[in-house]
Amino acid sequence: MAEKRTYELMFIVDPDAGDEDVLKLSESVQKIITGQGGSITKTEMMGKRQLAYEINHRRNGTYVLLEVEGSGAEIAEVERRMRVNDQILRYMTVRVDEMRRRADKLKDRRARKAAKKTGNGKSKAVAVGTDSDEDESAA
Amino acid sequence: MSSNYEDRDFGFEREYDRNMPRGPRRMQRRKICRFCIEKVDLIDWKDVKLLMSYVPERGKILPRRISGVCATHQRMLAEAIKRARNIALLPYAAD
Numbered sequence: 075m076a077e078k079r080t081y082e083l084m085f086i087v088d089p090d091a092g093d094e095d096v097l098k099l100s101e102s103v104q105k106i107i108t109g110q111g112g113s114i115t116k117t118e119m120m121g122k123r124q125l126a127y128e129i130n131h132r133r134n135g136t137y138v139l140l141e142v143e144g145s146g147a148e149i150a151e152v153e154r155r156m157r158v159n160d161q162i163l164r165y166m167t168v169r170v171d172e173m174r175r176r177a178d179k180l181k182d183r184r185a186r187k188a189a190k191k192t193g194n195g196k197s198k199a200v201a202v203g204t205d206s207d208e209d210e211s212a213a
Numbered sequence: 214m215s216s217n218y219e220d221r222d223f224g225f226e227r228e229y230d231r232n233m234p235r236g237p238r239r240m241q242r243r244k245i246c247r248f249c250i251e252k253v254d255l256i257d258w259k260d261v262k263l264l265m266s267y268v269p270e271r272g273k274i275l276p277r278r279i280s281g282v283c284a285t286h287q288r289m290l291a292e293a294i295k296r297a298r299n300i301a302l303l304p305y306a307a308d
Contacts, residue, residue, distance in 0.1 A: 084259075084300055126304040135301070140261070152252070166300045177254035184252060 080115070081142045081149055085156060085165035086135035089122060096136050099161060103140065106152050112144025115139075129163045141170075248289075250307025256289040258296035264303060267296060272307040 083103075087096050096119070104114050120137035129135070142149065149167050156165045248256070256263070267282075267290055268273045274294050277287045297303040 086301065125301040127301055129301060164272070164300060166296070168296060173255060180254045181252075183252075 077145070078143055078171075079146055079169060080171040081144070081146075082168045082170050083140040083149070083152065083165070084168075085138055086125070086129070087138065087161040088161045088163060089132060089134040089136060089163050091136070095161065096138065096191075099136050099159075100140070103152055106155060107140075107142055107144065107148045110144065110151055112146030112148040115143055116138055116141035125163075125178055132163060137164050142208050223233055246281060246283035246286055248286040249283055253286065256286070256293045258293040259302070260293075261297065261302050264290070264294050264297055270307060272304040 085100060091099075097137075100117070100119070101204040104117070107114060116139070120139055122134055122136050125133055125135050153165065153167065156162045231257060258264070267280060269275055274291055277284070280287075294303060298305050
């Protein structure tokens, strides 16, 4: 497990919980992660916002976003804790390092393509609006 | 048999203006992928404002034939929308 992975971890806290509770919760999550050997690269409190649909009869929720770097073991641990926590309405972890790598590859390909095009110096004319109807009157 | 064909009207000789649009699909302009123009490589599932423009009121994902998004970006978009739905940023269905 030498490989380092990056995850985005987002969770929704019960709107009835105060700001301090949210902060405490987020800190405890971070502690678990660092305790398991992971590291936090970004923390973002997205604040209270309306949910798109009801979760546990709640219409609002406080969103917290963390960016985590680690092996994946700490994610399992955090998710296990979150599952039993009643204050957390919903959580989601997305692995982003592979997504970003794919995006970089796309960018690379685009750059290569652009270089090729300028090297050619030829722009293709696009045929637009040609009427394909072949209706000769049979006289 | 052959004489029968000559009598029948197949509409070949009917006169019409060539430039007149026939049928509703004629005049539509070719749509282009917005993400390709902006050179987007990654569609963020947290970008609710952007995703909202591809989710009509009903909550469904806007089809490619309407929005004109290319296949690659439609795939990214769909994935992002589904993720956003999971975390209640976007609705699964709206009434």
